[in-house]
Amino acid sequence: MGTCGQVIRIGVVGPMAYIQGEHQWYGATLAADEINAAGGIAIDGKTYTIELVRIDSNEMQPGPDAVSAVERAITAQKVDFLIGGFRTEAMLAMTEVAADYRTIFLIAGAADDGLLKGRVDKDYERYKYLFRVTPVRSTSLARVSFILLGEVMDAFRHELGIAEPRVAVIAEQAAWANQVVALVELMANAPLPFGLGGKHVGTWRPSALATSVAAELSAIERAGAHIVFTVFSGPVGVVFGRDWGRLQIPVAPVGINVEAQAQGWLTATGGFGAYMATVGIYAEGVAVTEKTLPFMARFRTKFGQIPLYTAGTYDTIYILADAIRRAGSLQADAVIQALEATDYVSTLGRVAFDELHDSIWGPGYVTGLGVQWQDGTKRGFWPRQWRPDPTAQPDLVVGYPGTVPYQIPPWVADHWRGAGE
Template sequence: MMKKIMVLISRVFVISLLFSFISVNTAITAETIKIGAVLPLADITGKDASRSMQLAVKQINATGGLLGKQVELVLADDENKPDKVAAAIEKLVNVDKVDVIVGGTGNATTMEAIPVLKKYAKVTVWSGASSAKVDQALEDQDWFFHIHPWDYELGAYYEKMWQVIVQKYPEIKRKKTFVAYREDPFGSDILSVGSPVARAYLNVMQGEVYTTEPVSNLKEILSSAKNFVEPDIFIWDGLDKDAILILEEAKNIGFAPPVYLGKTLLWPLDFGKQMGSEGVMFYSYWHESMKLRNKACLAYVEAFNKEFKESPVTYFGPLAYTNIMIVADAVKRAGSLERGAFIKALEATNYDSPLGDNFVFVRSLGVKHQAGANPKLMQWQGGEVKIIWPWELATAKLIYPFPAQGFNKEAISEEKAPPAPVAKKPAAKSAPAAKTKK
């Protein structure tokens, strides 16, 4: 009998310990605010973004957390694959029980994320996607906040940029633009974005899709641009691995337009050392060199370098940092995670970002809450990146026209031979009049 009593007591003790553990665990969970981030962790954008989010959370927790609780960042890897993103979000919501969803990078993964995001309608501050298709698919969703620019906004922005730049540098000509671009299923290439605005301002923008595999058509495209279009501005819109290939092809055929401009997520590490890189311009939302003119950028870069012993490479670093800080700021002002108060606080966001822009939510064509950074004009000078515009961030004066260092000078000087003048035939001498016989 005594043995049975002892067994019973032991069981009660074990059960009480188990319940005690569960209670403590629940209490710990309740004392944590969970932010769930969807990112491609093996990709450079995901690496920059996840590290920047971790940095932001560490800084927040070092100053007391939010609402007296520590913040926990839960990372979900979508592997940059559309068929993986839904499962990543399901896990964040149902297993990790996150309070808010952040992150996102590309158009394709975002489109596949939309159905599951709508299913749970959890407050989401999304840093990825630029396609109008995404904007339309999330129309009027009050829980969705977007902090990346839409492509359709950029055409007008580029036009404004060049109008301002030409006022300071009136020698710049920009009547004709030619674009060599990678085909984009979401219409995010610069020709699709810019040509409607160019037509509206009576400018000409033409372009062709370029390929490098299995056979490159770069020589044909650039030769066509050189000999027939003769653009004032040449833009290539593609992958970083193509940057040097295109530059070399342009050098070989002597294609040296007054403006040589690139649009790519990042540049090869040694691009600035390439002969011919001097004076190459490009559009970008951010570069580390902005720290020289922007305090928020300086603080972010210094903290990132201290934490990870290197600098972020892409703009998704400071954008992801901004993502977390916007959420944290709204939680503080809301005073709780109650849905209505949280959304209202997010709507009142006014955040000076290390991207050099102030983030304020306004309505776009589709989504109710849209904010984002603006592209800057940058230029390779002396092997380094210099900011040209906006003026408040500028670190150098514009080099114009494109110097074309190392380019095929003979090919550059070749001009289409003008048509040979038609030789005038000497006027036929009239035969002397026959003498009239008398």
């Protein structure tokens, strides 16, 4: 271990030139400051403080930077633990480095199932050092986004009389998006109640760093889509919001758009991103747990922003600190055993890890939110009256205080009103 002078060095890995990495650093900083101010972490009668090491992985760009940064953090900067990570392609390589050096890496930013599935279960001794706190894995993100897509499709049915809404898909060219796209294409066409009861009219895959998606949006409009399902984790999400609103494309966007979680979303899109709906973690006034709103208030006071999901590094630091305390040691195997026993109420929900070391998704654990920009504010619209399993658990209804109904963008509703298709 690299620990000396009763300091625990934690490397925070992310694309620090982008808001995703910036919020990874902000979340970790807030947690470390709070833990240190409260007296640090007690281990075997000694008190340790947390020291963070900022690791710019430059993951938005292809190349060897990410791997080099993580190896340097372990060998030269002597970090004891790693947290963060963002882009799947880079994370696959960075986590191999962590496994090589037997360094615990708590993922807080990358969703692809394959970061843990096929690794922790197939070669536990090599990959036992890897855990994921946030987001939930891609297949669970897909489930949430399907639910949100279903909510929007139901709004078209009930408010506009469109029985079989047509759905387009637009997704950045990135590995993590592939599985989500395939599942949406399948589920959109599948009949109710097992599918979404709509019609898939096409899929478009712009670059994750595209500077315009006007051509894709025009093609989506020509395809007759009522709804466009988005799969964006990077800056192209802002480009989409700007072009969609500026061109007044008559489709309702819903899905995954990480940039739309940011407080500066409306400014970044030139005011054109109103009514954007996405999977999210935090929303104005929505209390997922008793810790959510106080955390959001402290984050906003310190950094002047609403936290993105990548600010889940805040909970990640607390979960790691909790495991170290319970382990009573900094030795990797002891901390891993403690992490595997985690049962922690975080700002995101109740965090526990499954046999793959993935955060468990579902009622009573972490669910995520459906969020939408309404009247200049990011509001939560799901879960509001969610029935996760109406057959087996007909009385189970999940909702978080502070959620509001979804709104079809006004010009989209005006365009399709009376269509009754």
